[in-house]
Amino acid sequence: MAPANTYELSPYEASLAQMDAVKKASQNSDLSYEVVKSLTVEVGPRIPGSAGDKRAVAWAEAKLNELGFDKVYKQAVRVRNWERGFADARVVSPFPQELVITALGGSIATPEKGIEAPVVMFADLESLTQASSAEVAGKIVFLNTRMQRDRAGKFYGRVVPNRVNGAVQAAKLGAQAVIIRSVGTDNSRFAHTGVMRYDDDVAKIPAGAISTADADNLEAMFETQSDIVLSLNMQAKEAGWQTSYNVIGEFTGTEKPDEIVLISAHLDSWDEGTGALDDGAGVGIVTAAAKLVKETLGQPKRTVRVVLYAAEEIGLVGAYQYVRDNKDTLENIIMAAESDFGAGQIYQLDTRFDPAARMQAGALYQALEDMGITLGNNTTNGGPDVSMLPAQGVPVIALRQDGTYYFDYHHTANDTLDKIKPEDIQQNQSVWAMVTAFMANTDFDPRPAPQL
């Protein structure tokens, strides 16, 4: 039955009807799950510049073409490839035990024979910076900060400086190496990797993360022992410059082809898991959302552009390349957003819209409120790979996901498909499809993003 009275609907009602139609279509589709399954099964790990990364790029081009995107193209991105290699850590004395360790991304190797040195434990980076060289010089620094669990993952930002800056702070005081308690909320023997940084003015020392269970064990040894000696051997290496790609698929707008609704995720992952949550889920969600809008409502009025960024994990490298390559047309982006927080259900919409325009998106807010999603703040940066866009005036949104368990798996070998609940990723798919439909098929225009 045709919707006989569609022509009588107000723009507000028509927009609600469109969002309702894509929601219903989404509720009968497992496309987002199937896309991330395909990526994790057929490609798996894809650290920037690796063979897996190259396979991921080929996979993404093929997948977007298979799904019928009008235009599928790539943007070359130069990336520094880093290989994890062998990693071994053990307590030599007083209680010989192996520790599960993984190198932090970008870490140099230890000498080939490893390092053997006393350990000195600090509760956090702040305590380390206040320590004296006498306490630290020649030792292995152990940064033992626990991360708390919460829905928004807000403790990540508080603990992650251990990972990013621990090596520099420890090296300033003459440490031989740094190991951190994994930045994660699990109690397990998976170590969490992630990017770390050196400072050109400070000696480079090897940096690794031990699992939370091993951090507990080492901490317990300190309860009765003061002289604890570790051996550490990590053979990570820089493997040279490689070319990776942002992979982009579009459904070209019928009425305003130059106006872009940019929805995105990152294609790369760390190398130990299959990158299901980080960020296979995002790849599945935004790809499926665009496809569902096209399939349900036909060609969009504005252009819907799906960007699968390269090399997010090593510093948003693909995202910065995108900005350089598109610098003259950034003002045509009506809205940009990234899905990069796993597959937990969405509970809040944050925006960065022109404040006056923000009031005009009532239909969107109503449709989301019907799904239990509240309207949040107007100060979001939209997610890592679009975070540099608001400074260029590009409006962004963040569809905030339940991250209660995200950091149990984040950047570990345990980030695999089984952690995604089909019903959760489907909810994400529905919401992204609704937002995309609203942004692509109405006249709503939240430009420019406010400068905070």
Next chain:
Amino acid sequence: MAPANTYELSPYEASLAQMDAVKKASQNSDLSYEVVKSLTVEVGPRIPGSAGDKRAVAWAEAKLNELGFDKVYKQAVRVRNWERGFADARVVSPFPQELVITALGGSIATPEKGIEAPVVMFADLESLTQASSAEVAGKIVFLNTRMQRDRAGKFYGRVVPNRVNGAVQAAKLGAQAVIIRSVGTDNSRFAHTGVMRYDDDVAKIPAGAISTADADNLEAMFETQSDIVLSLNMQAKEAGWQTSYNVIGEFTGTEKPDEIVLISAHLDSWDEGTGALDDGAGVGIVTAAAKLVKETLGQPKRTVRVVLYAAEEIGLVGAYQYVRDNKDTLENIIMAAESDFGAGQIYQLDTRFDPAARMQAGALYQALEDMGITLGNNTTNGGPDVSMLPAQGVPVIALRQDGTYYFDYHHTANDTLDKIKPEDIQQNQSVWAMVTAFMANTDFDPRPAPQL
């Protein structure tokens, strides 16, 4: 204040009062947790015959002496030491991916350069036995049976034949190797090891377990691909005969020193985790129970004997040695029991008591019922290391624990102290102390165990 009217209590009431006293003492004690913490922090992994096993024996002797047991002694047990070594498995084609694998205990190595062969998947051991040589010869067999989660862990017995007998069944049909979906209830990338067997009449082939997440991934590849090639390289080795020990501590009975209440656990563990749940928890529980009875009620009337068995994991080797060394005095054992199912709370008491005598333990049943523990069947075997005793007429009990999560961690690197909830192990400690008090200080005598 002295209990002024104790002399007026009936034996039934006196027994209840004793159990209540040890329960209260237990509720103020974290001894079982501290014992397993000491074992996992100071010793850690302790596969039979290894350096860790030797440290565990020394640790156990020292711990029992430190806790004031009257007699502490060892029984030599000859064990075959096996070393896991390096293990690597990967899908070569069509989708190159690494698989997390661990060798099954006792497996031979692959040739030094590994094996590269097509994989053939079977849903269970039954399907494999019905296959033809043509389907299997020259291939790597993948046994892909899922284990269900339940409180009693009853699905373990249904799935574990894959692990124990998979190599023999696969080799009969000419397979080059066998890999199994880990026998576990987790969704993770921890592989579960455990003992496997060869048959002298059948070719020995290497046997490993892949994690459940990797089994999912491999299974997903079979949804679209029929020709899947794996490479497998495992360098396990037999490392010769070693001497391990059962470590035994006693509080000698004042009235009936020859009558033995035998409570036990196993001291050995697998080599990848620290053996916190399997069976550090049991070591902590039975050691603390005996100590609490002595401390609260004074020297017991019957002898309380704590046996920490060697080499349970590789076939109850220490337990059989105990039977040989004590064969003339087994009839003096009033009751034997083992704690070897983690640290989940106890919900049921099963027994193997002379049926007439069984009616005489009413005070015990009442005290346990007050803790929500029900009386179960009279057909238990009492746990692995005491399972051969009922055939000799020795009564046994099983204090059945909530094992809902036990097989998430069982025989993995993730079996570590953080999996034990202090309140759960304390409940076990209380119940074991109560049972020990009842058996040691009353005239209750359930001998002989019925033959089923």
